[in-house]
Amino acid sequence: MxxxxxxxxxxxxxxxxxxxxxxxxxxxxxxxxxxxxxxxxxxxxxxxxxxxxxxxxxxxxxxxxxxxxxxxxxxxxxxxxxxxxxxxxxxxxxxxxxxxxxxxxxxxxxxxxxxxxxxxxxxxxxxxxxxxxxxxxxxxxxxxxxxxxxxxxxxxxxxxxxxxxxxxxxxxxxxxxxxxxxxxxxxxxxxxxxxxxxxxxxxxxxxxxxxxRPRPLSCAAAVLSRVTQAAFGQRRKMLRQSLRSLAGGDAAEVLARAGIAPTARAEEIDVAGFVELARAFEDGRRGEPDEGSGRTDRP
Incomplete structure (x- = not known):
């Protein structure tokens, strides 16, 4: 009124x-x-x-x-x-x-x-x-x-x-x-x-x-949050270094599964790339491929 x-x-x-x-x-x-x-x-x-x-x-x-x-x-x-x-x-x-x-x-x-x-x-x-x-x-x-x-x-x-x-x-x-x-x-x-x-x-x-977005790219929000926090927390370093703590000391394998060069830096990776990286960490944690991911097109 x-x-x-x-x-x-x-x-x-x-x-x-x-x-x-x-x-x-x-x-x-x-x-x-x-x-x-x-x-x-x-x-x-x-x-x-x-x-x-x-x-x-x-x-x-x-x-x-x-x-x-x-x-x-x-x-x-x-x-x-x-x-x-x-x-x-x-x-x-x-x-x-x-x-x-x-x-x-x-x-x-x-x-x-x-x-x-x-x-x-x-x-x-x-x-x-x-x-x-x-x-x-x-x-x-x-x-x-x-x-x-x-x-x-x-x-x-x-x-x-x-x-x-x-x-x-x-x-x-x-x-x-x-x-x-x-x-x-x-x-x-x-x-x-x-x-x-x-x-x-x-x-x-x-x-x-x-x-x-009704259907964002599929990954666990908590994992993506941790990955981005680690990556941008040391943004001047290559991802193989900044992600070591999350990967148990060696991030190269995880980066390879995500299709990301180990020498890349966080600021070079787009949203879809970070989602793939989070999914790669999820896969490694489960020890098996993430089937039925429900992935959608890039945003």
Whole structure:
């Protein structure tokens, strides 16, 4: 009900009334620009039939926009107890369309909160200090396809570039790019100036969209995660060296099974190559070929 939302006081007044100075320890940077928050909300459209998970709503700028743009329901996860009363004021105007959950998003089972409600998606100006950890957790969701149909998330521009990077962009390409583009189609939607935030961060931010692939290349998420962590953890070294700890001292055989040269470096291997490498590690662990893999075409 946009009319009731319009009667709420301006966000700056809410912040002042509740003493909500942004805390660096919580990675908080608040958005007060209503045009910008509405633009972010529209990027997550269509909202009319969707349950939206918002992480770190703070005083509720984006929360208001999601509701005003017609979200069927918003579930706001907030660990800062100072913000709960401000969010409760929004909830009181929304006839049950806003549910506020007090807690840490890193430890909350979001799938359980959503239940059978579909479609469900995540739209958030993520707290910068946990943004990458949250994304990695969502990308490793099992089973796949996941409970969410889309992720629309704000990151620092540098992190956004790491999410969408390909091997041709060696400086940005790494573990996060492999995990993201293995299971999702990714793109940067638009940039946001530091001046849009309070307090302004020192860097530009970007809104990123990740759409889950219904049938990503088949491998175990946990294995791919370990392989990419080892490979990019020593990215200047050849893979035969950086993967030694995973291969029991000799990675040459595993690399050969994956069809990858032992002298290659992590930044030279595309997503499909890392999937083959993860599968080769799985095969070696089981001691037998991985039949019935359900492999699909390259992403």
């Amino acid at each position: 946009p009319g009731a939302l319009d009667q709420l006081p301006p966000l700056r007044e809410v912040v002042a009334a509740h003493g909500l100075d942004a805390k660096k320890s919580l990675g908080q940077n608040f958005l007060f620009d209503l045009n910008l928050t509405r633009r972010i909300a529209r990027a997550a459209a269509p909202l009319e039939n969707a349950v939206i998970i918002e992480i770190g709503p703070g005083p509720g700028g984006l929360t208001r926009a999601l509701l005003a743009e017609g979200a069927r329901k918003v579930v706001a996860i907030e660990r800062d107890e100072r913000c709960l009363s401000a969010l409760a004021e929004i909830a009181a105007c929304c006839n049950g369309r806003l549910e506020v959950v007090a807690g840490d998003a890193l430890s909350i089972d979001l799938a359980a909160i959503v239940g059978d409600a579909r479609p469900a998606r995540i739209c958030a100006n993520l707290p910068y200090n946990i943004a990458t950890a949250l994304l990695t957790r969502w990308l490793e969701t099992e089973p796949w396809p996941p409970w969410f149909d889309r992720l629309v998330l704000m990151f620092q521009r540098e992190v956004a570039e790491r999410i969408v990077a390909t091997p041709s962009q060696r400086a940005a390409y790494g573990r996060l790019a492999v995990l993201s583009n293995w299971r999702c189609e990714t793109r940067i939607l638009f940039d946001v100036s530091p001046s849009a935030f309070t307090p302004p961060p020192k860097v530009t931010s970007s809104l990123v969209e990740l759409i889950p």
